[in-house]
Amino acid sequence: MNSKHNMLIPVLRKFVDNFLEESLETRVSVILSLSNFLKETKFQKIFVESEGVFKLTEFLDWGFDSYSLLVENQNRQIINGLLTLCQRLASNESYRSSLIAAKSHEKLFKMLYVPDVDILKGALYCLISLAEGTASKLVLAETCHVNQVLHIIEHYDPLSRKLAASVLRLLSGCQNVQDLVILFNGIPVLLSQFEGENYRLQWHIAWSLAQLAMEPKLRTQIYRKGGLPILLGVLRLDHSIKMIKIPEKLKKEAVTPVSKNEHICSTLTSSEEQLASLLALKAEMLCISAICATLTELTYDDQLSCKLAQEEAVYLLIQHVVPPSGDILPDLTDEPQAVQEAFSNLQLLALRAMRFLFSLERNRRWFHRLFPPAIFETFISVNHYKRDLSLYRCCVDRLNNITAEELKTVSLAVDNLNKQRCPLFKVGGYLVLDLLGSGAFGSVFKVQPSEESTASYLAVKEVSLHHPWLGRALTENSASVGEIVSEVNIAREQLRHPNIVQYQKVFIENEKLYIVMDLIEGLSLNEVINSMKEKEETFLEERIWKVLIQLIQGLHYLHVDKHVIHRDLTPNNILLGDRDRLTITDFGLARRKFSRESNVTSVVGTMLYCCPEIVQHKPYGERADIWSLGCVIYLLCTLHPPFWSQNLLALASKIVKGQYDPISSSQFCDKLVNIIESCLIVDSDRRPDISTVASLAASQLVATIDTLSTEQRILERKLQLEKEKRKSLKDKVKKQVPLNFPQSHPTDSFPLNKHAKAGSSFSLSLSPRKLQETKDPVLPLFQQLHKLIYISQLPPPETPCHHRWMLQVYTRMLFANNLGTLYLKTEMSKLMHLSKENIQLKTCPKYKEQIELFSPLEEDSVITTTYEELHHMIEALLLETEYYQC
Known part of the structure; x- marks a missing residue:
């Protein structure tokens, strides 16, 4: 057999060299022969060493350019055969680098635009095999067509969506792919896939989100696009662990990957039904495990961690570690190894998500009395924010071996976490x-x-x-x-x-x-600082200035406008909400000064932030709050208070003497350091008031005021446009429907009509000649929007279509960033009225090559067109697809 193969190798090399000159039938024969040869590793090596990979890439490029001709002659199997060859080489780790060097991945990404679903799936399988390599993954991420991958996930058949999601899962940890997901507003597309029970697809999507959530910007996008209720909604479903007894002969089959069991006949025997149920159970557990991993990454944001705990995340997660009913944990010893591993992995990931939630100080109250003491000790022994799953194995093993009595106690504590219960x-x-x-x-x-x-x-x-x-x-x-x-x-x-x-x-x-x-939805500044310590992070100077400016504004209002002293300005009484919006709370200790000369003598407040005059029982005024302000800003810079000692007398001595470690100017700007030093002057007469502190931060205050003024002007303009629109509509309605009163009852005599009988009712009559047909002004806008959505949901074209691509980018831009209904109405109006105004369809420099599949670009960053041109594109596509004949 080997001798025959050795004899055929020169012949195949000759065919490969002259492949593009042969007939279509000969090319099919060459591909089939190569496919049989490349099943064996030694022939793969010969093929690669003879530079066959570069020829294969050349054939793929030819196949893409000649797609229409091949489809017309029913020879699409040539492209399928080429993709089979590529996949066999890509599945071998040794030859992935050769495929990357030949730039075959660029040709494979082009194949994603081919309308033939079989070819598309073949290209996706090849990309998945290539992306499994560490080195090749980075190269694929640089040229990944994220926009088309998202389009496949959103609109194609279930298997194509799952394969595209698998590609995204493998590449979403790379920075370039994360940037493109932001650019093409991909988070809503991914979150929309959690409808239904397609757990195989959702597993890939959830792991993609878990990797994307490592990027702070994408973490915020997941929250703002409604990700928290969607992900928790999957956990809220009744995912009961039902153990299925599988015959011995099927246990080995159940260990095979889910992707190899995609198609199950509708008519199954009883054993096959059991196998299908087991595979579905495994897919479900894997999906929930991936969602637990996503929630874990979201908890790195303190605000999201707090919101997750408030939305019953602890209650939902614990149910996947310990059954809430009080029954003994299911015994998986008789189940296939794949199911055992899936359930064990689910317990680990759910417990890790709970431990990350516990790391935030405010969330720890949810865990009080949740576990028995021995298990709770094991649970907290894992340090904060540790991703290594092996650290949680000991706690899971301990949970799996607790007694029935302990389990009932835990289940009772779990029930107490249920927010559906009665108020406290x-x-x-x-x-x-x-x-x-x-x-x-x-x-x-x-x-x-x-x-x-x-x-x-x-x-x-x-x-x-x-x-x-x-x-x-x-x-x-x-x-x-x-x-x-x-x-x-x-x-x-x-x-x-x-x-x-x-x-x-x-x-x-x-x-x-x-x-x-x-109710202020947010965390106290003290909780945020403790969380930063746990994560070994520090505040950016920009964020410190944002907090300082808001504190200056609040204190200026209290001291200058209202003559109120807070007297307990501490991190616990300063709340940070969404986007670090600051609120000063707890005025229970505040005192009102009825004159600027009067001072207060009572000793109150938190010792760490008390000024020297309070410690020395001397009269004090509003400059006591200035001292506290300096202590708070110092704490933001260094993550520890300026004055600290476990001995109260020593602490008081440091405060009175003003002994603290100065902040280095190399870490923060001189202006910020100067403000802190001014606020911490021991002599209250020399310590500045809030107006002086504001003057020290004048440039930052002006920048903040400019930003707020710009935002206010935008909001006022939107409000004015809305008022004008409503007024014009109201005037239009009045003109179109005039009231025509009967002559026998003039309007001015209605109240005093002597001929009217007591208790009789008057009626208004409208002249038919005065009535005019009115049209809903919003209806044409909806019709225009429907045309765009109709085009976006059409099957992919047989050949790459530049107009379809531009309309797809424009449609995504319309619904990006939640710009509001006014923006949407304005855009649709411009399209309807054929506006000649320019519109820029934003893209990315790294995405240039993908766009040039359709047309060359003069610039890397944008494509400029007009609303009139977009309107003509829409109408041409609608006529082509017989839209108006439906």
Whole structure:
């Protein structure tokens, strides 16, 4: 046999050299012969060493250019055969570099635009094999046609979508692919694939999202495009682990990959049905595991970690580690190895996601009494934000071996996490839903106004009337409570500022003081700083300035406009919301100064942030808040307070002397360092007031004001356009439908008509001649939008179509970044009225080669066209596809 093969090799080489000169039938024979030869490794080596890979790439390029001719002559099997040859070489790790060197991947990406689904799948299989190599993966990422891959995932058949998602999963860890996903607004496309129960596809999508979520920008996009409820929605489904007893002869079959069992006959025997159920169970567990990995990456953002915990993520994740019913964990010893591994991996990934959630200090309350002490000790022994799954194996093994009694206790704790349960308690007409946090002065709860009310949620701070800082004597206690109620009422009535929390109510019930305020969705600055320490990260100077400017604005309003001293400006009382929007809270200790000369003498506040005059029991004014401001900004720069000691006397001594480690100018700009040093001047007379601090940060304040002014002008312009539009529509309606009153009943005599009988009703009559047909002004816009969507959902063209590609890019641009309905209406109006205004379809320099498949570009970054040209493209495609004949 080997001798025959050796004799045929020279003949095949000759055919390969003259491949493009032979007839189509001869080429088919050559491809079939090569396909048989390349099944064996030794002939693959001979083929590669004789530079056959470069010939193969040349054939692929010819096949793409000659696609229409081959399809017309029913010889598409030539391209399929070439792709089979490429896949056999790509599956061998030794020859991937040769295929990359020959640039075969560029030809394979071109094949993704071919309308023949079989050819498309063959190209995807080749790309998957190439992407499995570490070195070749990086090269593929540089030339990946992400836009077309997303298009396949969104519009093609299930198998093509799964293969395209597999390509994206393998490449989504590369920076170039992540940039292109952002450019082509790919996150909504990926999230839309979680509808239904196609777990094989969703597994690839979830792992793609897990890798994309490592990039902060994409992590934010996943959240803003509604990713959290979608991912948690999959976990909310009833994924009960049902063990299926499989016959011994099928256990080996069940270990095969899911992709090799895509097509299952509709008529199955009982054993085949069991196998299909087992494969479906395995795919389901793998999908949930990938979603757990995605949630793990999302928890790196502190705001998202907090939102995940609030959305029952802990409750949903624990159910995939421990059954909530209290039953013993399923015994998988009799199940195929593939199912055992899938379930074990699911437990590890779910537990890791829980541990990442636990790393944020605010989320730790969800884990109280969740595990028995021994297991909880193992759980917390894993350090924060550790990705290595092997670190969680010990905890999973311990969970799998707990007793039935312990499991019932755990299940009861799990049930308590269910947000569908009744409110914790009711106080003052408010339903207490959740504990948000607790500190030295009390606890904060999330509440709803009443059981029937649909109003938004509020926050309630609870303080015991027997707290030591309110005074131990009855008279002193009553006076302190009265002062707090008075100050909170003042704050509720007079404090109105975007950086100041808004108070709603204050009342006393069951020997406790309750302060009702707006609910700020965010984390305290202290929690954010602790999280930064755990992740071994530091604040960027730009972010520090953003926090400082907002603190200056809030304090300037309090000190200058309202003459109020906060007296407890600490990281715990500063909340950061979405996009670092800052809110100063907890005015329970605030005091109102009725004159600029008066000072306060009571000793309050947190010791670490107290100014020297408070520590020394001296009178103080609003500059006590300036000292606290300096301490907070110092903490942001260094992640530790300027004054620290475990001994209170030593701490007081450092504060009075102003002893702290200075901040290096090499780390931060001189302006920021100067502000901190000015705020931490011991002598209160020399310490600047808030207006002086604002002058030190004048340039940053001006930049912030410019940004806010620009945003305000944009919003005002949008509002004005909306008002003008509504007014024009209203005037148009009035002109089109005039009222024609009967002559016998003039309008001015209606109220005093003496001939009208008591109790009779008047009617208005409209002249038919005055009636005019009205049209809905929005309907033509919807029709124009429908045309675009219709074109985007057409089957792929037989040959690359430049107009189709441009309209696809334009359609994606319309729905990107949530620009709003006004933007959408404006764009559709310009299309309808054939506007000659230029429009730039944005692309990417790295994407230039893909676009040049259709037409050469003069510039790398944009394609410029007009709305009129786009309109003509749309109408030409609609006529071509017989749209108006439907």
